[in-house]
Amino acid sequence: MRLTCPLCGPRDRREFYYYGAADYLNRPAGGDPAEWDAYLHLRDNPAGQTRDLWYHETGCAQWLLVTRDTVTHSISDVALVAAGGASGGGIAAKVKPEGSA
Amino acid sequence: MADLIAKSPLDGASITIGALTLAEFDAGRITSVAPLQGQEAALAKAFAPLGLAFPAPNRVSTGKDARLVWTSRGQAFLFGAAPAGLEAHAALTDQSDGWATLRLTGAGAAAALMRLVPLDLEAMAVEEAARAPLGHMQSILIRVEDGFEILVFRSMARTLWHEVETAMKSLAARAQI
Ligand SMILES: [Zn+2]
Numbered sequence: 436m437r438l439t440c441p442l443c444g445p446r447d448r449r450e451f452y453y454y455g456a457a458d459y460l461n462r463p464a465g466g467d468p469a470e471w472d473a474y475l476h477l478r479d480n481p482a483g484q485t486r487d488l489w490y491h492e493t494g495c496a497q498w499l500l501v502t503r504d505t506v507t508h509s510i511s512d513v514a515l516v517a518a519g520g521a522s523g524g525g526i527a528a529k530v531k532p533e534g535s536a
Numbered sequence: 537m538a539d540l541i542a543k544s545p546l547d548g549a550s551i552t553i554g555a556l557t558l559a560e561f562d563a564g565r566i567t568s569v570a571p572l573q574g575q576e577a578a579l580a581k582a583f584a585p586l587g588l589a590f591p592a593p594n595r596v597s598t599g600k601d602a603r604l605v606w607t608s609r610g611q612a613f614l615f616g617a618a619p620a621g622l623e624a625h626a627a628l629t630d631q632s633d634g635w636a637t638l639r640l641t642g643a644g645a646a647a648a649l650m651r652l653v654p655l656d657l658e659a660m661a662v663e664e665a666a667r668a669p670l671g672h673m674q675s676i677l678i679r680v681e682d683g684f685e686i687l688v689f690r691s692m693a694r695t696l697w698h699e700v701e702t703a704m705k706s707l708a709a710r711a712q713i
Contacts, residue, residue, distance in 0.1 A: 446654075447654045493667070493673075493674045
């Protein structure tokens with residue numbers, strides 16, 4: 436199995452760390468226990484297309500949003516989470532440190 | 537201030553086996569450069585006098601006395617002195633003592649390294665770089681004219697040495713069959 440990292444190119448599976456469902460990107464804004472319960476514990480188990488998070492551990496150290504098929508094992512898309520590949524809007528970009536000109 | 541003695545991770549070690557030489561080299565000052573948001577143009581201006589441009593992924597920009605090596609999204613390592621005022625446009629951290637820096641040179645350098653790195657290193661061109669696993673270590677590989685520069689975390693210097701030396705020996709042994 437190989438994943439094509441948007442930055443590094445096609446790489447072997449052993450370079451990546453699997454985190455879990457892409458649902459983890461959609462963190463509830465409020466404190467509703469039911470929402471948090473769903474966020475933390477409720478997952479679909481599709482036969483077909485699924486999206487999950489992988490970390491390019493021994494490459495560029497970026498989080499990737501991978502779209503794959505659990506039936507055929509084909510990988511149809513790999514996107515950078517930081518580039519806003521996810522509905523969560525992506526990880527905040529670096530901000531200028533306070534006090535710098 | 538006291539003039540402290542800098543100790544390199546491998547004491548300047550060097551070994552030649554068959555056609556290949558593995559040697560530690562002094563990379564001088566290494567600075568991690570992470571452009572601040574919206575500062576890309578100003579950063580380009582600061583680097584221009586050095587003949588450098590912020591590199592695209594997996595690329596190296598080579599200037600007169602310095603190199604900029606891509607290391608991740610929004611991050612490159614500067615080998616050489618940083619131009620004045622750079623800190624206004626990028627987050628800088630001194631990485632100089634954090635890395636073991638070695639060169640593997642000679643015919644078959646790619647073949648030896650490919651025993652440890654799951655990439656097609658034969659296809660890598662000069663001025664290309666990669667973040668890649670080397671054994672179980674995270675490395676930075678830079679293709680140079682006669683081989684590769686290999687960077688791993690300083691704490692892994694001797695493991696790297698052991699791994700590459702073993703690969704060099706087995707390649708040389710096969711050549712004698
Ligand atoms: Zn990558």
